[in-house]
Amino acid sequence: MRTKLLGNTGMEVSVVGFGGIPIQRVTQEEATKIILECKNRGINFIDTARAYTVSEEYIGNALKYVGRENFYIATKAMGYTYDDMKKSIELSLEAMDIDYIDLYQIHNVSKIEQLDMILSSEGALKALVEAKEKGLIKHIGITGHICEILIEALNCEDFETIQFPFNPVESQGTELFKKALERGMGTIAMKPIAGGAFSKPELSLKYILNSDLITVAIPGMDSVEQVVKNSSIGDSKLELTEEEIVELNREVKDLGNDFCRRCGYCKPCPEGIDIPNVFIFEGYVTRYNLVEFGKDRYNSMPIKADSCVRCGKCESRCPYNLPIINKLKHAVETFK
CATH class of the missing domain: 3.20.20.100 (NADP-dependent oxidoreductase domain)
Known part of the structure; x- marks a missing residue:
């Protein structure tokens, strides 16, 4: 090594x-x-x-x-x-x-x-x-x-x-x-x-x-x-x-823009949702197979993804043009 x-x-x-x-x-x-x-x-x-x-x-x-x-x-x-x-x-x-x-x-x-x-x-x-x-x-x-x-x-x-x-x-x-x-x-x-x-x-x-x-x-x-x-x-x-x-470029293309980089530009959410952390905790469930850990972290959030009112302010700030509203909706389903 x-x-x-x-x-x-x-x-x-x-x-x-x-x-x-x-x-x-x-x-x-x-x-x-x-x-x-x-x-x-x-x-x-x-x-x-x-x-x-x-x-x-x-x-x-x-x-x-x-x-x-x-x-x-x-x-x-x-x-x-x-x-x-x-x-x-x-x-x-x-x-x-x-x-x-x-x-x-x-x-x-x-x-x-x-x-x-x-x-x-x-x-x-x-x-x-x-x-x-x-x-x-x-x-x-x-x-x-x-x-x-x-x-x-x-x-x-x-x-x-x-x-x-x-x-x-x-x-x-x-x-x-x-x-x-x-x-x-x-x-x-x-x-x-x-x-x-x-x-x-x-x-x-x-x-x-x-x-x-x-x-x-x-x-x-x-x-x-x-x-x-x-x-x-x-x-x-x-x-x-x-x-x-x-092959690497193909993987990068497949991931596309639908990938949260946790830059934080989407914040603050008017409803108080910590958007990057929602996606981090969802990743624990869907990528790391840390289901209970991810759910526990998500459940400890005072304001969760289902508080989204689809105002669109987060999406207007995102430098990667992520469909944040849809991704939050997906997170709600993940943590049901």
């Missing part, structure tokens, strides 16, 4: 990492076998999150068997205040039963108000810096789905990595990654197979790794077979063949 330095962190990570979201749907025994296969295949970067239910716990238990020393562990939390982030760090360390976390990221920053809070005197960054000084975490990162917010975050020197969606149909992060690399940050590609939308994930991974924009891509994996297949793409840098380019 090829490796790269994750920005200026000093961590030499495998170019294909392990995304921890779908591991929720397997057993602990299966999860341990998957993590062991990651070690055997040279994958040394694991990414998870507080929000991924049992993912941190499964990974921590697997590390007792496979060996903590074989991996860089990254996790993240959506706490934006000092108190919330401090508690999240404690919970992550407890869930994984480890002494330190290599990379702790502020998860899914989607509003400028959230970023302002994070950077304030009582914000999440203060808790992360304190944890770093105590050796509880080694490095600090930030993740999100909106370029403008994360580009603004690049001005903060405490952030050492950036995580953002990137794949052949989601290239809106190109400028963000370029700026991050210029600043010496590590770049992490989430959603590298578009949330499972690509039927041949290896082509998407090859595209990403050939872009020279990404340090590590983190496809979610829930089987040993997926680890074997995905890790093979990181063994050597191979250019896409003409045949593969044609």
